Amino acid sequence: MKTPRVIFVFVIIAIVAIVGFVYSGFYDVSASSPHNGMVNWLLSTMARASIERHAKGVEVPGLGDEALALAGVNDFDSMCKGCHGAPGHDPEAIGQGLNPPAPDLAVSAADMTPAELFWVTKNGIRMTGMPAWGATHDDDAIWPVVALVQKLPDLDAAGYQALLADAEGFGHHADNAADDGHAHASADHASNDADHDLEESDGHQHDESEQRDDSPQIHEEHDHSTHEH
Numbered sequence: 557m558k559t560p561r562v563i564f565v566f567v568i569i570a571i572v573a574i575v576g577f578v579y580s581g582f583y584d585v586s587a588s589s590p591h592n593g594m595v596n597w598l599l600s601t602m603a604r605a606s607i608e609r610h611a612k613g614v615e616v617p618g619l620g621d622e623a624l625a626l627a628g629v630n631d632f633d634s635m636c637k638g639c640h641g642a643p644g645h646d647p648e649a650i651g652q653g654l655n656p657p658a659p660d661l662a663v664s665a666a667d668m669t670p671a672e673l674f675w676v677t678k679n680g681i682r683m684t685g686m687p688a689w690g691a692t693h694d695d696d697a698i699w700p701v702v703a704l705v706q707k708l709p710d711l712d713a714a715g716y717q718a719l720l721a722d723a724e725g726f727g728h729h730a731d732n733a734a735d736d737g738h739a740h741a742s743a744d745h746a747s748n749d750a751d752h753d754l755e756e757s758d759g760h761q762h763d764e765s766e767q768r769d770d771s772p773q774i775h776e777e778h779d780h781s782t783h784e785h
C-alpha cells in the first residue's frame with residue numbers, strides 16, 4: 557500500500573507549489589507582454605468551446621434584410637470600431653493596447669456563425685477587453701450590429717463609408733444623436749455622437765512618453781464633428 561501514499565504526497569507538493577506560484581507574483585499579468593503559449597492555448601481553446609456551446613441556444617432571426625445591416629452600421633461604428641477597427645480604419649488607441657487583441661471582425665465573421673457572433677456581442681468574454689453589450693442593449697439592438705458584422709468580409713473602405721452615409725438616422729446611436737434637437741449634416745457626424753463614442757485617438761500615434769504627456773488631452777471634450785474619418 558505504498559503507492560497511494562506516494563501519490564498523496566506528490567499531490568500535496570504539487571498543490572503547495574501551485575499556490576506558492578500564485579502568491580509569488582512571478583507571473584507577469586501586464587497587457588504589454590504576451591501570454592505564455594500554454595496559458596494562451598488554455599484560454600483561447602476554452603473560450604472557443606464555451607462560445608460554441610452557449611451559442612447553440614440562440615435563436616437566429618432572419619438577417620438577410622439589407623435594412624438590418626443599415627440599421628447596425630452606425631452602432632457598429634460607435635460601439636465596435638474603436639477596438640476592432642473597421643474597413644479602412646485601424647483600431648483606435650484603446651484597441652491598440654489590448655491583450656488579447658480585438659480581432660478583425662471581417663475575419664471572425666467568416667468563421668463564426670451568426671448565433672456565435674450574437675452570443676459574444678451580447679455576453680462579452682470575461683478577462684478580456686470584450687464587453688457584454690447585453691448589459692446596456694436589448695437583443696433587438698444587437699442583431700442589426702451582427703447583420704453588419706456579417707457583411708464586413710464584403711466591405712472595403714469605400715463600401716463601409718457609403719453604408720454609413722446611407723444609414724443616416726438608423727440605429728439607436730444615430731437616433732440618440734438626432735434626438736438632441738440638431739440636424740446632422742452627415743451620417744459620419746451622427747455616428748460620432750460624443751456621448752457614445754469611444755475615446756478617439758487624434759489620428760496620430762503616441763509613443764509611450766508622449767502618451768503620458770498628452771494624457772490630459774484624452775479627457776478633453778473633442779468636437780467630433782471636426783474629425784475626418
Ligand code: HEC
Binds near residue numbers: 650656657661663
Ligand atoms: C473595449 C474593446 C472592445 C470593444 C469596444 C468591442 N470589442 Fe469585441 N472583442 C474585444 C477583444 C479584446 C476580443 C478578443 C477576446 C478574446 O481573445 O477572447 C473581442 C472579441 C470579439 C468577438 C469574437 C471574435 C473572434 O474571432 O473570436 C466578437 C464577435 C466581437 N468581439 C464583437 C464585437 C462587437 C460586435 C462589438 C461592438 C458592439 C465589439 N466587439 C466591441 C474587444 C472589444
